[in-house]
Structures are given as structure tokens and as C-alpha cells.
Amino acid sequence: MPAIRLTDLTLGYDRHPAVHHVSGEIARGSLTAIVGPNGAGKSTLLKGIAGALSPLGGAIALQKGQRLAYLPQSAELDRSFPIHVYDLVAMGLWTSAGIFGRIGLGQRARIEAAIAAVGLTGFERRSIGTLSGGQMQRALFARLLLQDADLILLDEPFTAIDARTTADLLELVQRWHGEKRTVVAVLHDIETVKRAFPQTLLLARETVAWGQTGEVLTSGNLLKARHMVEAFDSHAPACAA
Numbered sequence: 001m002p003a004i005r006l007t008d009l010t011l012g013y014d015r016h017p018a019v020h021h022v023s024g025e026i027a028r029g030s031l032t033a034i035v036g037p038n039g040a041g042k043s044t045l046l047k048g049i050a051g052a053l054s055p056l057g058g059a060i061a062l063q064k065g066q067r068l069a070y071l072p073q074s075a076e077l078d079r080s081f082p083i084h085v086y087d088l089v090a091m092g093l094w095t096s097a098g099i100f101g102r103i104g105l106g107q108r109a110r111i112e113a114a115i116a117a118v119g120l121t122g123f124e125r126r127s128i129g130t131l132s133g134g135q136m137q138r139a140l141f142a143r144l145l146l147q148d149a150d151l152i153l154l155d156e157p158f159t160a161i162d163a164r165t166t167a168d169l170l171e172l173v174q175r176w177h178g179e180k181r182t183v184v185a186v187l188h189d190i191e192t193v194k195r196a197f198p199q200t201l202l203l204a205r206e207t208v209a210w211g212q213t214g215e216v217l218t219s220g221n222l223l224k225a226r227h228m229v230e231a232f233d234s235h236a237p238a239c240a241a
Helices: 042-050 085-097 105-117 133-147 163-178 190-196 219-230
Strands: 004-013 016-026 031-035 057-062 068-071 151-155 182-186 199-203 207-212
Touching (some): 016 042, 031 190, 042 182, 085 133, 163 190, 207 219
Antiparallel strands (some): 199 207
């Protein structure tokens, strides 16, 4: 069983498809990028895999027993919520400790280690509202570390952050890959994908190409994806999913 299997999958809103008739598999332990033009349905697909959006048609099957962690786009996070970095990171222990569970000495050590791993030692009592974009993303990655997930979904994790933070967080992604975890990330930077992600799904509301990154990200495929999105008809009838 692969980590993720998509079968004739259609996802959308108010029966208007944002992603339609996508089929394919993501192998366990693989490192996969989802790329495509703006409006290609990349985030919609990730939400479907995460269980935040129900299919209009087709199916999403995840390997049984997988622990799943999902990091949405930073724009979807409320940074005005009055919480400190330490408490935000500690939320990664909810699956094991429960929402109101007591955090013991061993778990505190894990929290501190996760904060140190992302370079935020000394920021524990800082409110998340005072963090820069890169610092906030580091804190969210520390929370992911504590979730100890088998399947990690990242939606534009390196957008609007500095190059140093991107490099540090990419090292964590590579670490997860080395630990045989399955990582799927929506990305915009094609050069980052070519350098760090062996597998790529090129999406333009439907699959343009899916496989080895070097074979997917050709100039011809990228041009085809752009044309497919530009040809979108907002008045087309609902897909008969």
C-alpha cells in the first residue's frame, strides 16, 4: 500500500472543481513536490489529502495507521492569538498527551529539543504575534517535529521567508526523508524543487505530469500547465463527478 493513493479524484467548492480526475500514487517514504501555476489547485489537493475537504468524486486512500501532520499556508494562521512560542510548539504533543494533558519532564525536554532544532532557543516566552515570518515558520516546524508524523503535508512552507530560514527548514525536510517519512510539499520555487525533491506532480487542475522531477519539469510541460490554467472557463458547467 502506498502512503497516498488518488483514484479519479475531483475536489472543489460548490460543485465547481478546482482539481479534477487526478489518479496516482505517492510511495511511502518519498519526497514529493506539488507545483503548478497560480490557481492550479495545489492547495486544494493538499487539503483533500489532509481530510479538510471532501471529494466531489473519486477517492483518496491513505495507508492505514499513518500519523498525519498538515501545515497550511501561513496566511491561514491567526497570529493574533495570545500564545507563546513554547506553547505553540507544545501543541505538537496533543496526540500523545491530550489537549489538557499534563506535560512531564520528558516531554518538556522534547519541546526544548524541538525549539533548539529550529534555532529558536531563547524565544520560548515570545508571543507569536511578535515573530517575523521566518521565525513563525521555524516555530511551526518545531511543532511538526513533536507530532512525529509518518505523513507530513506542507503548503508553501518557504514562501515569504529569508534564504537562511529556507535552507535550515529544507534540512529538516531532508532529515524527515532520511527517516523514511513521507513528505508532500506545495512549492513555487522550481529551482528548489529541482535541487531537493526527487518526485514532482505538475498540476493544472488536472495532472500534467507526475514522476521523476527531471522528467516532469521540462519547459514543454511547464508551458502546457500555464496554458491549461489560462484556458479556465469560470462559466463552464459543474463537473459530472
